[in-house]
Amino acid sequence: MADGRERTVSDFIVDRLGTWQVRRIYGYAGDGINGVMAALDRAGDRFDFVQVAHEELAGLMASAHPRFTGEIGVCVCTSGPGAIHMLNGLYDAKLDHQPVVALVGQQAFAGVGASAQQETNLRAILQDVASSYLEIVAKPEQARHVIDRAVRAALDARSVAAVILPHDVQLEPAIEDPPHEHGRQHSAPGFTPSRLVPPDDVIRRAAELLNAGRRVALLVGAGALGAGPQVERVAERLGAGVAKALLGKGVVPDDLPYVTGSVGWLGTGASNRMMRECDTLFMIGTNFPYTEFLPAPGAARAVQIDVEPRNLALRYPVDVAIHGDAAETLVGLLPLLEERGTESWRDEIAGWVRDEREAAERHARAPATPLNPQRVVRELSARLPDDAILTADSGTSAVWLARHVTLRRGMHATLSGGLATMGCGIPYALAAKLAHPGRPVVALVGDGAMQMSGFSALVDVLKQWRRARERGRAWGDPRFVVLVLNNRDLNYVTWEQRAMDGEPRFLGSQAIPDLRYADFATWLGLDGVRVERPEDVVAACDRALAADRPFVIDAVVDHNVPTLPPTLTKTMEDKLTRALAAGDPDADAVLRQLELQEIVQQNP
Ligand SMILES: Cc1ncc(C[n+]2csc(CCOP(=O)(O)OP(=O)(O)O)c2C)c(N)n1
Numbered sequence: 152m153a154d155g156r157e158r159t160v161s162d163f164i165v166d167r168l169g170t171w172q173v174r175r176i177y178g179y180a181g182d183g184i185n186g187v188m189a190a191l192d193r194a195g196d197r198f199d200f201v202q203v204a205h206e207e208l209a210g211l212m213a214s215a216h217p218r219f220t221g222e223i224g225v226c227v228c229t230s231g232p233g234a235i236h237m238l239n240g241l242y243d244a245k246l247d248h249q250p251v252v253a254l255v256g257q258q259a260f261a262g263v264g265a266s267a268q269q270e271t272n273l274r275a276i277l278q279d280v281a282s283s284y285l286e287i288v289a290k291p292e293q294a295r296h297v298i299d300r301a302v303r304a305a306l307d308a309r310s311v312a313a314v315i316l317p318h319d320v321q322l323e324p325a326i327e328d329p330p331h332e333h334g335r336q337h338s339a340p341g342f343t344p345s346r347l348v349p350p351d352d353v354i355r356r357a358a359e360l361l362n363a364g365r366r367v368a369l370l371v372g373a374g375a376l377g378a379g380p381q382v383e384r385v386a387e388r389l390g391a392g393v394a395k396a397l398l399g400k401g402v403v404p405d406d407l408p409y410v411t412g413s414v415g416w417l418g419t420g421a422s423n424r425m426m427r428e429c430d431t432l433f434m435i436g437t438n439f440p441y442t443e444f445l446p447a448p449g450a451a452r453a454v455q456i457d458v459e460p461r462n463l464a465l466r467y468p469v470d471v472a473i474h475g476d477a478a479e480t481l482v483g484l485l486p487l488l489e490e491r492g493t494e495s496w497r498d499e500i501a502g503w504v505r506d507e508r509e510a511a512e513r514h515a516r517a518p519a520t521p522l523n524p525q526r527v528v529r530e531l532s533a534r535l536p537d538d539a540i541l542t543a544d545s546g547t548s549a550v551w552l553a554r555h556v557t558l559r560r561g562m563h564a565t566l567s568g569g570l571a572t573m574g575c576g577i578p579y580a581l582a583a584k585l586a587h588p589g590r591p592v593v594a595l596v597g598d599g600a601m602q603m604s605g606f607s608a609l610v611d612v613l614k615q616w617r618r619a620r621e622r623g624r625a626w627g628d629p630r631f632v633v634l635v636l637n638n639r640d641l642n643y644v645t646w647e648q649r650a651m652d653g654e655p656r657f658l659g660s661q662a663i664p665d666l667r668y669a670d671f672a673t674w675l676g677l678d679g680v681r682v683e684r685p686e687d688v689v690a691a692c693d694r695a696l697a698a699d700r701p702f703v704i705d706a707v708v709d710h711n712v713p714t715l716p717p718t719l720t721k722t723m724e725d726k727l728t729r730a731l732a733a734g735d736p737d738a739d740a741v742l743r744q745l746e747l748q749e750i751v752q753q754n755p
Pocket residue numbers: 544545546547548571572573596597598599600601636638640641642643644
């Protein structure tokens with residue numbers, strides 16, 4: 152090396168990641184990973200090391216990175232507590248099928264087995280989450296093929312790979328090219344994903360089934376994210392409506408007349424009605440788990456496309472199950488699909504969609520104490536710039552994102568779908584901003600999520616905002632808006648307690664303190680405003696979207712506005728009634744809101 156030092160295993164690993172086009176690494180220090188940190192320091196500008204305030208944030212940012220870049224996400228942490236903190240972010244990546252490589256430090260290999268401080272059984276801890284690949288680099292010769300294989304495995308499986316790096320091995324001299332002898336490996340970087348094109352006869356059978364349908368419903372998920380134009384063409388050709396699973400929100404714009412919006416518990420009346428009344432279901436890249444919102448088994452004939460055979464015909468007894476890429480399959484299918492003669496189903500859907508949009512507006516305008524969260528989200532949505540990227544946390548913000556944010560062409564939105572972990576909103580948004588500094592980014596988060604990890608995440612936002620400016624690379628678009636839905640409650644679960652379990656809101660587990668989120672942002676040197684009156688909502692949104700720095704809107708919203716599906720099943724209604732009669736502290740206000748929000752019971 153230039154300073155006369157020998158290149159270490161850590162230098163080699165860092166270089167090798169560079170060869171794999173890795174440029175950004177999210178992480179946190181600790182003695183178990185110091186060798187790698189020093190190598191990152193030596194690598195200088197070749198990497199953007201993003202220091203987080205908590206390892207979970209590094210895991211979540213690594214899980215977000217591929218969603219916004221198409222690249223692999225890389226995160227790094229120390230042994231024991233670092234790895235354990237990071238685990239939640241890694242599971243988030245695994246459950247949402249994001250390719251992530253985690254470099255996890257370990258105490259010196261020479262001492263492992265003697266219960267050294269911070270020594271944990273990392274293999275056991277990481278075994279499940281890193282099921283695509285998990286290895287310990289115990290000898291310098293291993294570094295090359297273990298890194299190559301970890302990256303390739305993560306990309307191939309679209310999942311998590313983890314490499315455990317004992318501290319003493321990190322510091323050993325690198326062996327760049329092991330000798331050509333027994334037991335040594337000679338790997339190389341590089342990965343080209345293959346195209347999954349289903350056989351012609353399967354596509355033909357799917358086309359026949361779809362052509363025979365008179366009331367076709369499309370349900371699209373994350374697997375359809377690169378296939379938006381094809382989905383639109385198929386829907387137009389078949390006169391079909393398009394409903395979206397949460398992670399598929401960005402597949403097609405929300406403002407098309409045949410897009411019914413989200414489906415399920417968080418979904419719209421229009422989507423759920425279309426699912427009940429369709430005669431043909433076409434699922435594209437979705438593993439949407441709430442089967443009660445799909446047609447009753449056998450009520451519709453069905454075609455499904457998925458890249459993962461194990462997801463096929465799992466939630467619904469589909470007639471034609473296609474193992475294939477969404478876009479590739481749809482391209483093959485389109486020429487075989489017949490133009491519809493009758494437009495009645497399409498008109499019916501368009502009518503539901505119009506009604507739905509009017510109802511959403513009415514519900515958002517309904518009075519609440521002090522603010523109706525739907526109104527805040529709608530006003531912000533209406534003002535979003537064309538290329539905005541949105542994220543939402545787990546909680547009511549996910550519901551309002553699903554129902555009240557109108558994604559237009561060019562916009563993107565994501566959240567923690569599979570794991571549905573709290574605390575994802577801000578780290579996802581920050582990863583989006585680092586990937587696209589020229590685009591406005593908006594995070595919708597709960598006050599519980601703020602108290603859980605959001606304050607730390609805001610510190611990370613501050614650090615990255617400052618760092619960009621100090622390096623003379625200020626974000627091309629400074630807008631980074633965090634909307635905190637301050638409802639003093641773990642509200643999503645409060646509604647689950649009522650409608651799923653028939654239990655009243657348990658103040659001891661649900662109520663949380665009212666904190667000053669905007670004041671915290673301002674105190675950090677960022678900007679923010681607290682909103683407590685409906686007439687101040689618009690001005691707050693305008694201010695946030697005109698700010699020259701990250702901005703927090705602390706919106707004091709009503710926790711009695713229901714996040715229930717628009718139509719309740721008899722069971723849900725019975726449970727809700729039981730909960731409210733069982734001493735729910737907010738029963739009266741809840742009953743009033745149920746009326747204002749026009750929550751109705753499905754025909755028994
Ligand atoms: C890490 C984690 N813990 C618990 C949950 C269960 N959970 C889902 S939503 C929610 C409430 C979140 O409260 P808050 O952030 O205030 O959002 P709200 O629903 O009130 O808008 C909880 C506890 C979870 N999803 N993730």
